[in-house]
Amino acid sequence: MASTDELKDLSPDAHPHVAMDAAIQTSLGAPSSTGSTPPSSTPSTSHGINPPRNSVKWTGDEKDAFNELCRKLLVGMTTSQINRALQTVTDRMKSMGYHKTLQQCRQQWYGSGRFLPEFHGGPAGPRVMSPPSNDDASPVASRINTPNAALQVEKTSPTPAAAPTPAAAPNNGATTISRVAAADSQHVQQRVNAEALAPGHNKTWSSYEREKLSELVNAYRSEELNNGTVQKLGNQALMEIISGQLKDRHGIDRTPAGCSKIWRKLAQEAMGSSAPAIPPMLSPLSKDTKAKLGDAALLTNTKTNAQNKKALQARKSATGKSYQIIRWSPEHKQLLIEEAKKTLYPSEETINRLADELQATVKRIKEFFSNARSGNYSFTKNVELGDGADDAEYADMPSNSPGTKGSRKSLKRGRTDDSINLDTDDDDYPLVLRPPKKPRTDAARTMRNAPTSATGDDTPAGKIKMILPPRDPALPLIPPSQPRNPLGEAPSLPRKSPTKKVRQSTGSFTSIDSQSLDRVERWKADTLLMIKDCDETIASRKNIKAQTLAEISTDDAAAATLQTKITALQQQLLALTNSINAKKSTVGDLDAQINKAELRKKHHQLALEYED
DNA sequence: ACATACCCGACACCTTGACA
DNA sequence: TGTCAAGGTGTCGGGTATGT
Numbered sequence: 001m002a003s004t005d006e007l008k009d010l011s012p013d014a015h016p017h018v019a020m021d022a023a024i025q026t027s028l029g030a031p032s033s034t035g036s037t038p039p040s041s042t043p044s045t046s047h048g049i050n051p052p053r054n055s056v057k058w059t060g061d062e063k064d065a066f067n068e069l070c071r072k073l074l075v076g077m078t079t080s081q082i083n084r085a086l087q088t089v090t091d092r093m094k095s096m097g098y099h100k101t102l103q104q105c106r107q108q109w110y111g112s113g114r115f116l117p118e119f120h121g122g123p124a125g126p127r128v129m130s131p132p133s134n135d136d137a138s139p140v141a142s143r144i145n146t147p148n149a150a151l152q153v154e155k156t157s158p159t160p161a162a163a164p165t166p167a168a169a170p171n172n173g174a175t176t177i178s179r180v181a182a183a184d185s186q187h188v189q190q191r192v193n194a195e196a197l198a199p200g201h202n203k204t205w206s207s208y209e210r211e212k213l214s215e216l217v218n219a220y221r222s223e224e225l226n227n228g229t230v231q232k233l234g235n236q237a238l239m240e241i242i243s244g245q246l247k248d249r250h251g252i253d254r255t256p257a258g259c260s261k262i263w264r265k266l267a268q269e270a271m272g273s274s275a276p277a278i279p280p281m282l283s284p285l286s287k288d289t290k291a292k293l294g295d296a297a298l299l300t301n302t303k304t305n306a307q308n309k310k311a312l313q314a315r316k317s318a319t320g321k322s323y324q325i326i327r328w329s330p331e332h333k334q335l336l337i338e339e340a341k342k343t344l345y346p347s348e349e350t351i352n353r354l355a356d357e358l359q360a361t362v363k364r365i366k367e368f369f370s371n372a373r374s375g376n377y378s379f380t381k382n383v384e385l386g387d388g389a390d391d392a393e394y395a396d397m398p399s400n401s402p403g404t405k406g407s408r409k410s411l412k413r414g415r416t417d418d419s420i421n422l423d424t425d426d427d428d429y430p431l432v433l434r435p436p437k438k439p440r441t442d443a444a445r446t447m448r449n450a451p452t453s454a455t456g457d458d459t460p461a462g463k464i465k466m467i468l469p470p471r472d473p474a475l476p477l478i479p480p481s482q483p484r485n486p487l488g489e490a491p492s493l494p495r496k497s498p499t500k501k502v503r504q505s506t507g508s509f510t511s512i513d514s515q516s517l518d519r520v521e522r523w524k525a526d527t528l529l530m531i532k533d534c535d536e537t538i539a540s541r542k543n544i545k546a547q548t549l550a551e552i553s554t555d556d557a558a559a560a561t562l563q564t565k566i567t568a569l570q571q572q573l574l575a576l577t578n579s580i581n582a583k584k585s586t587v588g589d590l591d592a593q594i595n596k597a598e599l600r601k602k603h604h605q606l607a608l609e610y611e612d
Numbered sequence: 613a614c615a616t617a618c619c620c621g622a623c624a625c626c627t628t629g630a631c632a
Numbered sequence: 633t634g635t636c637a638a639g640g641t642g643t644c645g646g647g648t649a650t651g652t
Contacts, residue, residue, distance in 0.1 A: 103637070107636075326617095363617095364616090373645075619649095620645105620647085620648105621644100621645095623645105625641085628639085629636100630637090631637100632635085
């Protein structure tokens with residue numbers, strides 16, 4: 001993770017125009033500016049008049065510098081922290097003479113930077129840029145004026161030459177698909193053969209390349225359709241995988257963007273013919289395309305606000321009510337509360353299960369948890385729910401800042417940016433004012449509503465910034481090329497698309513290419529191995545449990561014997577104590593008799609003396 | 613007063629088409 | 633072909649209207 005010193009270094013006075021998050025500036029000790037900082041000299045990034053295009057290919061130096069900055073600054077950051085820090089990266093790039101906009105840097109990050117091995121806990125990401133330069137004398141390294149060169153070297157990892165085999169590194173963050181591909185030595189010869197066919201960039205795609213691209217995409221999309229366990233990928237994520245696969249399997253060196261473009265082209269060609277020879281596009285379709293296809297069901301069902309209001313009005317005029325509130329039955333409510341106590345962020349699976357169990361819509365289930373997170377319910381109001389408490393991922397979250405008072409509204413509207421503060425320590429938590437009733441991991445899961453510095457956004461000042469806990473640098477960022485696997489869960493195919501976009505299938509695939517079958521088979525084999533491993537663990541633990549139970553039984557008998565002895569001894573002790581007490585009493589009586597006799601003796605002696 | 617449903621904006625991520 | 637800007641989409645939190 002980037003230290004504060006590093007961040008300070010990245011907020012040079014030489015760039016006071018940079019509209020960094022005010023709180024970050026405060027945290028970094030940058031010269032304070034009055035109010036919100038103007039959005040700099042890059043006015044042409046987002047809306048409005050089209051800016052002059054600056055479509056200049058990233059040079060190797062630029063990419064190296066960008067990657068180096070990413071390594072130096074972004075490792076260990078959460079996604080949202082990264083999104084903010086990208087502004088810093090942009091500024092640093094400018095200070096180094098590389099004039100790239102924030103969005104350019106952002107796209108560079110999402111396009112390739114995030115797939116650097118540093119963000120995958122090791123080598124062999126789905127796609128990797130040029131290896132990090134450890135040579136401080138290199139032009140790029142020298143331009144990146146790091147105050148902590150040792151850290152830079154430490155954070156850079158070896159060149160991700162070859163992906164490890166599944167057996168060697170089953171959970172190292174590499175995707176199954178990549179690991180399998182790299183492990184398959186038979187493809188080496190194919191690569192050699194293919195190199196002659198597809199030597200590199202700036203060359204028209206050969207039919208061979210198109211064919212292989214089509215095979216891979218079709219294979220994966222078919223799996224998505226036919227295998228429920230396969231996570232669905234967005235085009236971009238898929239093309240990252242496909243690009244790597246083309247290289248690993250066939251030696252075809254094509255960028256994800258190139259793959260995407262060609263694939264789209266193939267799909268468009270297919271759609272244009274009555275009997276598409278080329279497989280249909282299964283990737284998400286644009287609205288226009290859907291409209292052209294005339295499939296209304298494929299069009300987004302998102303209503304406009306006007307439509308919503310109209311529907312609301314219609315309902316109200318018809319029924320007298322805007323909507324009907326359906327109350328949860330006590331049993332259902334209890335079940336929901338139990339789930340909410342486990343986590344306020346149930347998985348999609350859990351939500352679906354609850355919807356099934358409670359015969360409710362997914363929407364209502366989600367609303368319940370949303371409201372629960374907002375503290376709308378009595379059971380969440382005064383209780384620090386154990387949300388995520390069982391989740392080791394967030395177990396080390398620090399508690400909220402103490403002493404925060406006031407409603408959410410007042411916090412949201414009353415706070416100023418300087419209450420957002422990047423911690424200066426390793427535990428990069430912000431000092432965030434939050435309502436005391438708010439579950440802490442609410443903040444851990446989201447980073448919403450915060451000013452994002454110089455992006456020109458119109459976030460109102462004072463919005464609460466939620467910060468995620470520091471990401472384990474060993475874990476992949478986006479997409480997780482391998483699921484975190486603390487329990488040895490089955491390896492999964494690459495990450496699904498985060499959205500639920502409708503995928504269109506206008507035809508059918510009759511076959512999956514053999515290599516893809518290999519991949520699936522290997523994935524199944526991996527999973528079976530995991531299951532076998534679990535079985536062994538279960539058997540082992542059962543054996544130990546039986547032994548322990550036997551020991552308990554033996555110990556129980558010994559304990560019972562001892563208890564009997566103890567009881568007898570206690571009875572003996574009691575008898576002895578009674579005997580002692582009785583004898584002590586006798587002794588007391590004897591003392592009294594002795595004293596009495598001594599008194600009588602003295603009396604008689606005095607009488608004798610008197611008579612004399 | 614509390615529960616529920618809905619609205620809205622921010623955000624991350626993605627797609628698309630234009631351009632060099 | 634790679635890069636860019638623009639815009640779309642889904643999710644979420646915060647806020648609030650409405651019902652019970």
